[in-house]
Amino acid sequence: MPDMPQPCDVVVLLSGTGGNLQAMIDSFQDSASPARIRAVISNRADAFGLERAARAGIDTRVLDHTGYEGREAFDAALIEAIDSFQPSLVVLAGFMRILTPGFVRHYHGRLLNIHPSLLPLYKGLHTHQRALDAGDAEHGCSVHFVTEELDGGPLVVQAVVSVELHDTPATLAQRVHAQEHLIYPLAIRWFAEGRLTLDEHGASLDGQGLGPSGHLIRH
Incomplete structure (x- = not known):
């Protein structure tokens, strides 16, 4: 019987409740999963995400900035x-720190982030309110490789949701979060399977360039 391939070790950085972390835990709990969450590190000792990790038997560390x-x-x-x-991949899951260029360069090609907008729209904070204020018909979330540009870097996958007539920032956020919990584990799985890469031409999936919008998922 052939040996099972070694899973891709992932370290998750977070500062808050860890909703995306929980989606990853749920997605990768199968022993045959290509990805394994090796540790969760937070800059806040009170981050609920640390408790989620501990419940799942994942190592945790706190570094108070x-x-x-x-x-x-x-x-x-x-x-x-x-x-x-010794992770193969580092994942930002609500890590509320602006990272230095040296950090980003150290993990070039193996550092992913998720952002609650259809990048390049609405970098930074308050994305749901900004989408509503602009009267956008569509909103969503984006997984991207991290570069030295804040909320920049080549896009991997975006999920698009329709903005409804009576949406508030809270209702819109709820639907966007549901999509985050689908596309972030998906992108990590692609990376762990060796399908997702970053080179000088940008992000590629199965050897095909992903282009400026990444892989688009519409609902």
């Missing part, structure tokens, strides 16, 4: 903590 002299010192300590787990 207030204990470091500046971003470079914190990011150097964060790199050391991440690399102690």
